[in-house]
Amino acid sequence: MCxxxxxxxxxxxxxxxxxxxxxxxxxxxxxxxGPDSEGFWYNNMDKIALGHRRLAIQDLTEAGHQPMMSxxxxxxxxxxxxxxxxxxxxxxxxxxxxDIVWNGHSDTETILKSIQIFGFExxxxxxxxxxxxxxxxxxxxxxxxxxxxxxxxxLYYGWQNDTLLFGSELKSLIQHCSFEKIIEKKAVGSLLxxxxxxxxYTIWKQMFKVKPAHYLIFSQKFLQPEEICYWSLxxxxxxxxxxxxxxxxxxxxxxxxxxxxxxxxxxxISDVPLGALLSGGIDSSLVVAxxxxxxxxxxxxxxxxxxxxxxxxxxxxxxxxxxxxxEHTTLIMKPEDLLKLVPExxxxxxxxxxxxxQLPTTLVSRLAKQHVTVALxxxxxxxxxxxxxxxxxxxxxxxxxxxFPSSIRKFLLSAVFLLxxxxxxxxxxxxxxxxxxxxxxxxLYKLAQRFSGAESFNDLYLGLVTxxxxxxxxxxNTNEFSYPLVNIKEWPKLQSDVxxxxxxxxxxxxxxxILVKIDRAAMSTSLELRAPFLSHHVCxxxxxxxxxxxxxxxxxxxxxxxxxxRYVPSEIIDRPKQGFGIPLDDWLRGPLRSWAEELLFSxxxxxxxxxxxxxxxxxxxxxxxxxxxxxSTLWNILMFQAWYKVNxxxx
Numbered sequence: 001m002c003x004x005x006x007x008x009x010x011x012x013x014x015x016x017x018x019x020x021x022x023x024x025x026x027x028x029x030x031x032x033x034g035p036d037s038e039g040f041w042y043n044n045m046d047k048i049a050l051g052h053r054r055l056a057i058q059d060l061t062e063a064g065h066q067p068m069m070s071x072x073x074x075x076x077x078x079x080x081x082x083x084x085x086x087x088x089x090x091x092x093x094x095x096x097x098x099d100i101v102w103n104g105h106s107d108t109e110t111i112l113k114s115i116q117i118f119g120f121e122x123x124x125x126x127x128x129x130x131x132x133x134x135x136x137x138x139x140x141x142x143x144x145x146x147x148x149x150x151x152x153x154x155l156y157y158g159w160q161n162d163t164l165l166f167g168s169e170l171k172s173l174i175q176h177c178s179f180e181k182i183i184e185k186k187a188v189g190s191l192l193x194x195x196x197x198x199x200x201y202t203i204w205k206q207m208f209k210v211k212p213a214h215y216l217i218f219s220q221k222f223l224q225p226e227e228i229c230y231w232s233l234x235x236x237x238x239x240x241x242x243x244x245x246x247x248x249x250x251x252x253x254x255x256x257x258x259x260x261x262x263x264x265x266x267x268x269i270s271d272v273p274l275g276a277l278l279s280g281g282i283d284s285s286l287v288v289a290x291x292x293x294x295x296x297x298x299x300x301x302x303x304x305x306x307x308x309x310x311x312x313x314x315x316x317x318x319x320x321x322x323x324x325x326x327e328h329t330t331l332i333m334k335p336e337d338l339l340k341l342v343p344e345x346x347x348x349x350x351x352x353x354x355x356x357x358q359l360p361t362t363l364v365s366r367l368a369k370q371h372v373t374v375a376l377x378x379x380x381x382x383x384x385x386x387x388x389x390x391x392x393x394x395x396x397x398x399x400x401x402x403x404f405p406s407s408i409r410k411f412l413l414s415a416v417f418l419l420x421x422x423x424x425x426x427x428x429x430x431x432x433x434x435x436x437x438x439x440x441x442x443x444l445y446k447l448a449q450r451f452s453g454a455e456s457f458n459d460l461y462l463g464l465v466t467x468x469x470x471x472x473x474x475x476x477n478t479n480e481f482s483y484p485l486v487n488i489k490e491w492p493k494l495q496s497d498v499x500x501x502x503x504x505x506x507x508x509x510x511x512x513x514i515l516v517k518i519d520r521a522a523m524s525t526s527l528e529l530r531a532p533f534l535s536h537h538v539c540x541x542x543x544x545x546x547x548x549x550x551x552x553x554x555x556x557x558x559x560x561x562x563x564x565x566r567y568v569p570s571e572i573i574d575r576p577k578q579g580f581g582i583p584l585d586d587w588l589r590g591p592l593r594s595w596a597e598e599l600l601f602s603x604x605x606x607x608x609x610x611x612x613x614x615x616x617x618x619x620x621x622x623x624x625x626x627x628x629x630x631x632s633t634l635w636n637i638l639m640f641q642a643w644y645k646v647n648x649x650x651x
Contacts, residue, residue: 002066003033003053003168003523004078006134008143008218010163010178013047018177025175027051030168033080033523041067041076046220048136048143052078055373055526064106070116071103074139077115080168081131081153082530083107084266089114089126120144124215124230128266128535132210134166143218149231150380150534151199151212151511154519158207164218170202171350174647180205181647187351188610189481192474192636193466195354196513198485203351203643212511231536234492237503240543241494249562252549256541257290257563263535264290264376272373275300277364277529278328280316282387282557282564282573283378287532289567291376292324301326302368302375304333304360308583319572331367338363338582339591346642348524354639355513356584356632362521369527379514380533383506384542385557386550390464391498398457398497406455416448422627442629445469457497465509470633473615498547585631589624596620596634599641604649611637 005026012018023040031038034053042049052066067078083089086107093113094100103109111133114123120135130152135144145166147155156173157166163178173179182205187197199209210216213232216225245252264287268274276288278301291299301321305314314330321328338359345358368375382388401409419427421441450463462485475481485508492503515531522529532538542550545559552558564573588596599605600616616637622628 002055002078002080003027003030003172004051004066004080004132004134005030005167005172006048006050006078007166007176007178008049008164009047009220009223010161012163012177013042013044013049016044019044019049022176023049023051026167026172027053029172029175032526033168035526037065039066039078041069043136043138046136046138046141050076050078050134050136055528064104064108066108068108068112070112072116075112075115075135075137077108077112077133077135079108079111079131079133080155081129081133081148082267082269082528083111083127083129083131084263084269084535085126085128086110087269092126093117120146120215121228121230128537130530130534132168133215141220144215145210145218145225146215146230147210147212149213149233149536150506150515150539152515152519152531152534154516155210156202156207157210157216158202158204159223160206164223165207169350170204170207171347173207174204182206183608183610185480185610188640189471189475189478191352191354191640192471192481192633193468194485194509194513195467195632195636196516197351197353198508198512212507233503233506233539234490236540236543237492237494237499241496241499243544244546245544247545249549252545253559253562256538256545256559257566259535259538259541260286260532260563261290261294263532263538265294266535267376267530267532268294270374273300273371274374274376275302275368275372276326276376277301277368277378278303278317278321278326279378280313280318280320281378282560283381283533284317285320285378285568285573286381286560286564287376287378288320288326289324289564290532292326293567298325298327300371301328302330302364302371303328304331304364304367306333306582307335311583316572316575320568323568323572329367329371331363333360333363335583335587335591339587342592342595343642345639346646349516349520349639349643352640352643353516353520354632354636355517356582356635358517358521359582361517362524365518365522365527365529366525369525373526374528374530375522376530376532377518378533379518379531380506380510381557381560383502383510384533384539385560386498386502386547387556388505389556390461391501391556392551392554394457394460394464394501395497398460401451401454401460409451409454413448413452416444420627421445425627439629441627458491458500461497461501461504465505467633467636470615470619474611474619474637476610476612496547498551584635585623585629588631588634589626593624596638599638599645600634605641605645607648608644610640 012022019042027038031053034055037054039052050067067076069076089110131148132153132155133146154168156170160178165173165176167173184205187201187203190197214229216227218225278284278288288301303314303317306312341359424441424444449469454460454463472478492500494500518529549559619630623630
């Protein structure tokens with residue numbers, strides 16, 4: 001795992017010292033992504049420069065050093081990621097050229113040789129793994145930028161004045177002398193709606209994300225890129241809709257276990273210590289169970305717990321670890337441990353990012369790094385196998401909701417807002433609290449906001465994944481802050497509402513939230529995280545399966561549960577789904593209060609002139625009073641303010 005940076009064109013190439021200085025500053029900014037070594041290559045005549053920071057995982061020798069030149073001297077490449085099938089690709093090449101000589105056993109060398117023989121796009125289609133690639137073709141003077149199928153590895157690009165900048169993180173790009181810090185206000189709207197900035201936008205004007213499963217081509221003649229999709233989840237889902245496997249439950253379970261086991265075995269390739277993150281949930285427990293099945297020694301597993309039992313899953317993880325016989329480490333976190341991390345978050349997530357599970361994810365990554373350099377995780381099981389509650393609750397709710405005329409729907413929803421949340425609490429709170437339901441008013445408000453304007457199931461889905469309630473109140477000019485989560489042209493044409501939700505989550509929430517969260521958390525401590533569910537072979541098989549193999553009897557991930565029951569008793573596994581959360585609402589009223597108030601109300605952090613401070617004060621007072629639970633909404637604002645402080649106020 002590594003970090004890359006580079007630039008193309010521009011006046012900086014007028015002097016060699018300027019090129020070297022910019023490359024050095026860009027790569028130093030992401031040193032933690034690759035602390036083992038650095039490398040540079042540039043050509044002043046062609047106006048191209050590539051920089052690299054290396055975290056050595058495969059081939060720890062100089063034979064894996066980057067930037068790497070192909071042995072034909074045509075291609076020069078920097079690469080971030082891991083290719084799990086690169087030995088298979090080598091075997092394919094050796095069948096064609098029996099006299100080939102390899103310099104080492106790095107996957108970087110394999111990619112370059114494959115590009116030389118099969119071409120760039122065909123090589124991308126062969127790769128199984130996570131990657132971001134920048135490749136310069138010296139013969140035709142073309143720059144390629146490519147990203148893996150699901151967006152596990154980040155890759156940013158954009159023109160600043162006359163220079164194209166590209167790299168693994170935005171904090172690297174802002175080090176270039178041509179970079180102008182201008183905030184993209186549409187991105188702020190995305191943050192408040194979704195708690196993340198949806199692709200292709202970034203927080204900076206004219207800077208973008210390379211989309212998953214795409215590559216870009218830049219040439220000296222045509223500086224606007226040609227964008228090419230080399231693998232399409234949307235097409236996969238549409239083509240599979242009427243071609244589902246006719247297969248028995250037992251055969252489907254056997255086949256998926258074989259495919260998952262193969263993915264995990266491939267991801268165990270490493271020349272450094274390796275382990276796994278274990279939450280005790282279905283996905284991570286299954287990954288660990290299959291790891292332990294194919295490992296000769298106990299797998300090293302890691303989890304963190306909390307003193308507050310409402311947020312603590314460590315006992316579940318320990319039960320799974322004990323049953324499987326792993327070498328398990330648990331760290332029970334005190335509130336002050338997480339609170340110390342809060343000021344660092346804006347540096348770790350170098351554009352505003354407000355999924356609060358970023359805090360425990362960063363801490364468990366730091367725990368694992370004390371023992372291993374590579375860890376496997378269970379991420380993406382929910383999106384591929386129907387794990388989110390909305391997949392089986394939304395269709396039930398919609399089937400009733402759609403029976404009411406539109407006028408009745410609007411009346412019922414508007415009636416919710418006739419009373420304040422506290423009034424709803426006083427009316428029904430006592431009765432529902434006995435059944436474990438608290439903050440009734442907040443829940444009714446949120447439900448009404450989610451359903452507001454829903455005239456179709458697609459509208460309902462967008463309501464479920466979008467926070468709309470305070471957008472107009474909080475932003476000074478909402479016309480500058482709006483764009484769609486997914487272009488309607490890109491929505492999959494599927495009859496199944498549930499499967500359409502699963503595709504859209506995999507195209508948006510997975511790469512822009514989940515994978516951003518784990519990449520930045522892990523790489524901030526120089527840990528490589530791998531996700532076996534994100535082998536495209538696993539994904540392609542998942543979409544061949546009928547939906548009832550995933551969601552059955554009101555529960556998601558049916559087939560994953562059935563595989564896991566072969567290794568772990570159901571009584572250890574079966575319990576309500578619990579997110580990787582923190583007591584954010586309480587902390588903002590308590591130990592985080594002074595930190596939050598400075599960011600929210602200090603005038604020096606509002607030079608951007610984006611938020612309506614008086615409306616923020618109203619929300620803050622409602623939250624402090626305990627009448628409202630507004631932690632998530634406030635966290636979105638706080639993460640922007642913390643980012644703004646780091647990038648504009650601390651120099």
